[in-house]
Amino acid sequence: MCSVPSTVLEHIPIPPVTLYTQPSILDRDRMSTEGTAAVSRAAVQDFLDKMEFVNFKRHRDGELRRRVAEITDTWDFKETARPHINTALVITESAYGHLTDLDAKVAITIFTALATSVDDPNALDGLAFDQFHRRHSDCTVHGDKSPLGLFAKVTSQMAACYPSFAAGAILVAALQFVNASILENATRGTMLHPKALGFVEYRRFLSGIPEVYVCFIWEKTRFPAVNCYIQAIPDACIFIDYLNDILSFYKEELTNELVNYIHDRALVAGTSTSDALRDVIGETVAAAERVRSILGEGEERDAWDAFVRGYIKFHMDDPRYRLREVLGDDFFVEE
Template sequence: MVVARKSHAGSGYHTAASVYRRVFTALKQFLPKNESPEDGSLAKEPKKLAAQVAPICSDMLAQLNYPGAPKLTAEAVEGLLAYMHKRAIEFDVPLNTKISAKGFRLGYAEGLLAHPNHPVQVQGYVGLFTWLVVQYDDIVGQSNEMVQEALQFHQRFFRGERQPNNLLEAIAILLREADDHFDTVMANMLQISVLKFLTSNLLERHDGFQHMAVTRAGNKFPDFYRDMSGMNVAYAVFCYPKAQYPDVSAFLEAIPDMARFIDISNDVLSFYKEEVGGDTRNYLHNRVDTSGKPMLAVLQDVSKESIEAAKRVSEILKGRGVYEQSWNESVQGYMAMHTTNPRYKMADLGLGEEHPLAPFEHKIGEFFDRVNNSS
């Protein structure tokens, strides 16, 4: 197949976001309806919706002091592309499928945009992990395939046994390599975060989950599942490889708020495109269901919570040099992955930017052409 050259850059922070969008599909029948007539009509009037959502998103970017999309060098682009391709060949996980190509681009952009000063090996580690879990989410979480193999992943991993296919084995390899790049205890936290993500896909298919009656008293469950499915701690730890950032005490206190920001800021920036697309299977709609508030009020609340979490991180890291810089670069890259990607429709809100990889798209396209022609 020929992979389109259109950029698929998106948020590696939220590879599990699509899992969460599906989380209460089978369960919402048990909840009383709270959607107001005004909320229900928003998706039918995109211009009106954009006018209401744009100030919320714009304010969040302003409160985060977002400086615009980062600039990339040809050397950085080509170096990471070569490294990730080399490792992908070693893993023997095909690149010539639509979901693999999409995941590879997502991971590639995540490594470059969010971690510009990391060594290429660490950028590649982040990018490769994102590439693999995007595929896992699509195959196990959405297509309902490979479920039996996935159910046995943890047992095989802890027993030191090889996984039954190359995708799962590649995930296991990267989990074992965490200690190569990160402090041992931080690597443990990263591994737990990834294992929780893998489990969240399986929990969604569990009979207990499918038949769980959702009640208003269970209003903590959306956040519980959001935390499980977001790989939030892993993406926080990705900011601090041990060779460059050996002092864990400089950032440890900030990890809970980093994780919270990683979990929910995407929901604000994704809201418009999901609403006009008719996708109500997301965290914001679940908050509406459990709180009884109007949708735009919930959007404002979640935006406020995102900003507050980010400000707490900034306060903790203030004056801590490269530790502060690495987080700020990560946030900048993450915001850029929304403002520059057409799928988020940020141009409709007056917040769109040119993608930093656009000047290099011919090189990326040539790369995928070679991959497809060699298959």
């Protein structure tokens, strides 16, 4: 069992539960809000129990918020980006609060705000995705004040906060993230081949940019050598993507967002959605355990543990995931 640190300001223990696995409850013709809530509640609590997660109060970083405001106040699209900026701040405060380099925290926040702005379905049609890679190659995009231009700029500056390999991995993953947006448009409405599980995994990896958020965990000032964590990166990527899929399941079911990893995996694997969800939970917990084993004792694993706890915390608190409806008010800690 993964041993996530339990030193928190406030916590509420989560009793162990058995994951509800009756396949028929996720039958599309008979799906009900009550059924969705039952499956989601059992799945989320099963996952949190396996991760030994206890809720805690997030620290609000005033200096980070001041620095980010100085940058985002110059954006022409600041008002439309405000929800994304707020989300980015909460992610950084929750999952990267262990970082000591304020510049790295600012870079993470700006990157996330721009990435989520670019990924917003309401904004996609107005962005020149088809020209991005060409303009990135000839450097003309870096002078652009659009979300894509600023996204390219912040991505290219990561070497100031992260080792060369990590900064390069962030850059490549960011380019692939834009590719993933193009891919989503190009494959919309395409039927999945029953043997295309590899494609489902590939598409998930591109769109989730997990490599970026893994590399963000270990800042250059404290971890200048990537060899202390590089072998853990693949499993950490699995953890990041799958955790989001688990904790997004409830809100996506309620809004009938069925084009997602859990449903795609169930389709190509020929299994029920509940079985796919259960399998993903098991694989996510196992990936987290492997990361801890690879990192061993020391600051690298301490940073990972802090990230895991904070990344779960972010999903718990973000109202988009509607997890208060799943876990109940008593689980949550007032900020």
